[in-house]
Amino acid sequence: MSSRSKRSGRSSENDSIPFEGEHSLGALAIVDLFSQSFQRILDSPDLPEFIQVVKGSLYERQFLEAFDDDNKRFAYAARWTPARSLAYASLFSSLEPVKGLFEDPDSTTSVLCVGGGAGGELVGLASVFCRLKEHNSTSTSNLVVKIVDIADWSAIVTNVTKYMQQNWLYKPEKLTTQFIHKDILGNGFSAYGDLDLITLMFTTNELFSEKRAETIRFLQTLNRSCKQGAHLLIAESAGSYSHITVGTKKFPVQFIIDTVLLGKQGEDTGAWDLVDQSDSCWYRIDEKEVDYPMKLENMRFFYRLYEKK
Numbered sequence: 001m002s003s004r005s006k007r008s009g010r011s012s013e014n015d016s017i018p019f020e021g022e023h024s025l026g027a028l029a030i031v032d033l034f035s036q037s038f039q040r041i042l043d044s045p046d047l048p049e050f051i052q053v054v055k056g057s058l059y060e061r062q063f064l065e066a067f068d069d070d071n072k073r074f075a076y077a078a079r080w081t082p083a084r085s086l087a088y089a090s091l092f093s094s095l096e097p098v099k100g101l102f103e104d105p106d107s108t109t110s111v112l113c114v115g116g117g118a119g120g121e122l123v124g125l126a127s128v129f130c131r132l133k134e135h136n137s138t139s140t141s142n143l144v145v146k147i148v149d150i151a152d153w154s155a156i157v158t159n160v161t162k163y164m165q166q167n168w169l170y171k172p173e174k175l176t177t178q179f180i181h182k183d184i185l186g187n188g189f190s191a192y193g194d195l196d197l198i199t200l201m202f203t204t205n206e207l208f209s210e211k212r213a214e215t216i217r218f219l220q221t222l223n224r225s226c227k228q229g230a231h232l233l234i235a236e237s238a239g240s241y242s243h244i245t246v247g248t249k250k251f252p253v254q255f256i257i258d259t260v261l262l263g264k265q266g267e268d269t270g271a272w273d274l275v276d277q278s279d280s281c282w283y284r285i286d287e288k289e290v291d292y293p294m295k296l297e298n299m300r301f302f303y304r305l306y307e308k309k
């Protein structure tokens, strides 16, 4: 399907991805990671209070306030990251170009997760990499995940990375992570040319609500700086995109993103091709299969996968 026809969306109300990805570690391994490495948080009597504080800030769309201290960040990661990780493991495993990044037993795959400090993308990526690595445990392939986030999630990224290195890999050094505590809109990162994949999972709405012009400039930087064949994955809650007024007209954020990345509709002049998408994709938890002390929620999300021309 051409990028142009894909831009208009496929019949997508019934898209779904499986509970467990065919090419990722199983759900039990993912949930165990959180039960074990967050045990102290999960046992804390203060956890419900911090969850409420985070929920309140997110509801008020006070995104920066929601993640401005370690108690809130650990509460968010213990409460919401496990389900996100399960969904992302399944999504990455289902997207051929993403799974394909890890198939060569000799290459290093370099990924940037913008706004990925809570660890869901990291766990999802590592669960696909480590599953494929099981068949080639001594091969030279590596996964390097860089995470840029405006909130300081370093303790969580360190926790989760250590667990995966020690429990999911034969050689721990095959997975490396780098947490960069910066505003992506304030030149927080520059080495875009090295990246095989950039993820913006549930982050573009926040970026647009913080600084619209800078967010557009950031996307334009990706247009200029990413290498040919690199992929860019954007996801948000289905139907959640806000509208932006330009001149006298209102446009959905998605329209602005597509115009910057793909060019004007009908012209195909942009720096990227749209290679996969869904306007509404379900990820449903199979509650019989996993046991976690907090609710693991289903997700319905929109995603778009772009490839650099």
Ligand SMILES: C[S@@+](CC[C@H](N)C(=O)[O-])C[C@H]1O[C@@H](n2cnc3c(N)ncnc32)[C@H](O)[C@@H]1O
Residues within 6 Å of the ligand: 063, 067, 081, 084, 114, 115, 116, 117, 118, 119, 120, 121, 148, 149, 150, 151, 182, 183, 184, 185, 200, 201, 202, 203, 206, 207, 210
């Ligand atoms: C709703 S959370 C999504 C977390 C994670 N990506 C997921 O899917 O579970 C949005 C994340 O974007 C980060 N963020 C917001 N504005 C940012 C900016 N300007 N630069 C870098 N990170 C930002 C927030 O700190 C937060 O970690």
